[in-house]
Amino acid sequence: MTTLSGAFFGxxxxxxxxxxxxxxxxxxxxxxxxxxxxxxxxxxxxEPARLAAMAPGMIWISALLATLLALDNLFQADFADGxxxxxxxxxxxxxxxxxxxxxxxxxxxxxxxxxxxxxxxxMLSLPQAGFxxxxxxxxxxxxxxxxxxxVGAALTVALHKGSVLLSLVVMPLYVPVLIFGSSAVQRxxxxxxxxxxxxxxxxxxxxxxxxxxxxxxxxxxVGING
Amino acid sequence: MSSQPLLEFQALTFExxxxxxxxxxxxxxxxxxILQITGPNGCGKSTLLHILATIEPLNIGTLRWLxxxxxxxRQQYLADVxxxxxxxxxxxxxxxxxxxxxxxxxxxxxxxxxAAALARIGLAGFEDVPCYTLSAGQLxxxxxxxxxxxxxxxxxxxxxxxxxxxxxxxDLEALLLAHVENGGAxxxxxxxxxxxxxxxxxxxxxMAEAAL
Numbered sequence: 001m002t003t004l005s006g007a008f009f010g011x012x013x014x015x016x017x018x019x020x021x022x023x024x025x026x027x028x029x030x031x032x033x034x035x036x037x038x039x040x041x042x043x044x045x046x047e048p049a050r051l052a053a054m055a056p057g058m059i060w061i062s063a064l065l066a067t068l069l070a071l072d073n074l075f076q077a078d079f080a081d082g083x084x085x086x087x088x089x090x091x092x093x094x095x096x097x098x099x100x101x102x103x104x105x106x107x108x109x110x111x112x113x114x115x116x117x118x119x120x121x122x123m124l125s126l127p128q129a130g131f132x133x134x135x136x137x138x139x140x141x142x143x144x145x146x147x148x149x150x151v152g153a154a155l156t157v158a159l160h161k162g163s164v165l166l167s168l169v170v171m172p173l174y175v176p177v178l179i180f181g182s183s184a185v186q187r188x189x190x191x192x193x194x195x196x197x198x199x200x201x202x203x204x205x206x207x208x209x210x211x212x213x214x215x216x217x218x219x220x221x222v223g224i225n226g
Numbered sequence: 227m228s229s230q231p232l233l234e235f236q237a238l239t240f241e242x243x244x245x246x247x248x249x250x251x252x253x254x255x256x257x258x259x260i261l262q263i264t265g266p267n268g269c270g271k272s273t274l275l276h277i278l279a280t281i282e283p284l285n286i287g288t289l290r291w292l293x294x295x296x297x298x299x300r301q302q303y304l305a306d307v308x309x310x311x312x313x314x315x316x317x318x319x320x321x322x323x324x325x326x327x328x329x330x331x332x333x334x335x336x337x338x339x340x341a342a343a344l345a346r347i348g349l350a351g352f353e354d355v356p357c358y359t360l361s362a363g364q365l366x367x368x369x370x371x372x373x374x375x376x377x378x379x380x381x382x383x384x385x386x387x388x389x390x391x392x393x394x395x396x397d398l399e400a401l402l403l404a405h406v407e408n409g410g411a412x413x414x415x416x417x418x419x420x421x422x423x424x425x426x427x428x429x430x431x432x433m434a435e436a437a438l
Contacts, residue, residue, distance in 0.1 A: 002334055010331025014317065014324075021319040021356075082313025085281060090332035091305040097332070225282055 007092040008100045015104035025073065030112045033066040037120040048125040055124035056185035059134065060141070060178055062120075063113045067142055068167060068174075070109035071149040074101065075157045079224065084157070088220065095217040102150045102213065110142030126189070133188040136198055137181040140205045147205075147212035148173045154219035177204065230293060231256045232380055232411050233278065238287035240273055247273055248430055251287070255380070255411045260402060260422060263415040265430030271415035272312065274430070275384045278413060279309040305334060308378040312385060314369035318358040322349060322368040325357065326375065335375035343374035348397060362389040373401055381405065383414040 019026050040058055041051055078084035078101075087097045117138050121131055152170040156162030184197040231254035238251040247270030255261050263271045276282035278289070280300060289296040291303040316325045326340035338346075344353050347367045357365060366389045373381060381402075387395055399422055402412055406424050 002330075002332060006331045010328045014320070014328040017324070018317055018319045080313065081317060082311050082315035083317060085309070085311055085313070086315040086329060086332060088281065089279060089304055089307065089309050091301050091334075092332060221283075 002090070002092055004092060004096060007090060008096055011087070011097050011100035012104045012107075015101060016107065019104070019108045025070075026108055026112075029066040029070040029109050030116065032069055033062050033113050033116065034120070036062040036065070037123060040124065051124045052127055052189070055121060055126040056130060056134070056182045056189065058124060059117055059120055059126075060138075060182040060185075063117065063138060063142060064145065064174055064178055066113055067109050067145040067149065068170070070105070071146075071153055071170070072163045072166060074105050074150055074153040075220065076153070076162075079157045084220070084224065088224070093217075094220065095213040098150065098154070098216045098220065099213040102146050102216070105150070106143055106146040110146055113142055114138045126185075129191070130185045130189045133184040133194045133198060137184045137201055140198070140201045141177045141181040144177050144201075144205045144208050145174060147208040150216040151212055151219055154216040155223050157220065157223045158225065177201065180204070229256070232292065233413075234288075234290040234293075235278065236288045236290070238274070238277060238284070238289075240270060240277065240282075240285055242273070253428060255413055257379070257409045257411055258406045258424065260406055260412040260414070260420070260425045262420060262425050262427045263413065263430060264417065264427050269430045271430060272384050275309075275311075275382050275413065275415060279307065279382050280304070281309075306378050307380045307382060308333065308373060308376040309382045310369050310372070310384065310386060312388075314365055316357050316365060316368055319356060321354045321356055322360075322371065323353040325368065326371060329372055330375065333372070334377045335372055337375050337377055340371070340375065343371040344368070346374050346397075347371045347401075348393065363391055363394060366390055367394060367397075370398060370401070373405070379410045381410065381412045381414070383412065385415055387416050387418055 037058060040054065044050065044054070075084060078087070088094055090097065114135065117134055118131055121134055126134065149170050152166045155169060156166045159165065180197050180201045184194040184201065187194040187197060234254040236252045239249040240247045251274070253261070263274060265271055273282060277284060280296060280303070291299055296303055315329070316322070322344055323340050326335065326343065329335060330340070341353060344350060347370055349364060349367050349371065352360065352364060357368065360368065370386060386398060390398065399420060403422055405412060
């Protein structure tokens with residue numbers, strides 16, 4: 001018989017091994033993230049004071065766009081080759097398999113962005129005080145991006161060229177995360193306390209973690225039939 | 227063999243874009259039976275299989291598994307159903323062995339090992355090559371290898387003969403025969419007649435003509 005944990009880790013393992021074999025897809029969002037932040041000093045001004053003022057927002061915006069880039073493929077490839085149907089026909093609950101896919105997606109697209117953020121903070125001369133809230137905020141924020149994005153990706157899975165619609169669906173829901181995330185960094189840089197802002201971000205991510213797998217599983221059941 | 231049908235469907239009606247695909251379709255599949263759905267392209271064979279697999283929601287009609295409404299026992303039903311659609315459900319970046327291994331995490335595929343299943347279906351020697359290097363027929367065989375492994379009693383197969391060569395078709399027919407002799411049941415859609423005495427056919431085109 002199949003088991004809950006077997007199915008859960010089976011899906012994570014599968015998605016990670018596929019990601020390791022398609023390294024181009026894996027690196028694409030990360031390169032995007034790196035390139036945007038590298039171009040900012042060239043396009044605007046290499047002056048540290050001006051860069052530092054923009055750094056929190058710039059890093060957050062490019063992190064948001066980088067995860068949005070990777071979102072399209074979350075369910076699309078599985079839908080095209082029929083493995084999504086096999087997941088839906090598993091006796092194991094679909095929300096669990098969806099959660100496994102979201103976790104794998106975050107490990108592949110969100111985590112690298114988090115890990116590279118300090119380097120980009122240095123490049124944009126982000127003041128020292130901003131690094132910790134940037135890291136903590138991005139860990140929570142990119143998780144929310146993956147969770148909310150999964151709902152959008154599930155809704156648009158059977159649509160051809162659904163990526164435009166996907167961006168429109170998820171973007172309004174990403175905005176609060178962006179506002180709280182970058183303001184946490186800004187507050188830390190300005191010497192104010194940022195705990196409250198991060199706590200709100202943590203609450204948002206806990207809430208989406210509870211709701212999004214169910215919503216995405218429900219959306220898949222609707223979305224798969226066009 | 228018990229007389230209780232495994233799967234019953236009553237008064238199924240399905241419309242797509244206001245166009246009736248079939249209406250008031252009833253039938254039952256007992257253990258030991260093979261039901262072949264025939265009909266021209268676009269007459270709703272795949273849709274019917276999707277409805278039976280509970281992928282497509284039921285508009286009008288009832289589905290019963292062992293006499294119980296499927297909405298109430300979907301979990302048990304899914305544990306006893308093997309579905310193979312047009313898309314084989316294999317990841318092209320993974321090898322046939324890896325594909326079977328992760329599928330066996332989702333479905334009860336424990337009758338034999340993936341290596342034995344691949345050998346039986348004629349893919350010995352291709353266990354560890356990525357699926358994107360396989361031909362269409364070999365991919366189809368890799369998907370059908372799950373049938374060697376599954377413990378499900380009801381098989382729902384959408385055009386399983388597509389891309390198979392003569393030997394592949396013979397292998398599949400042997401698999402089907404062994405399955406129904408063990409008390410399983412098969413619903414499949416195909417345009418080709420099957421060389422199997424247990425086959426009953428359900429012609430959807432006759433339904434469509436009657437509806438018009």
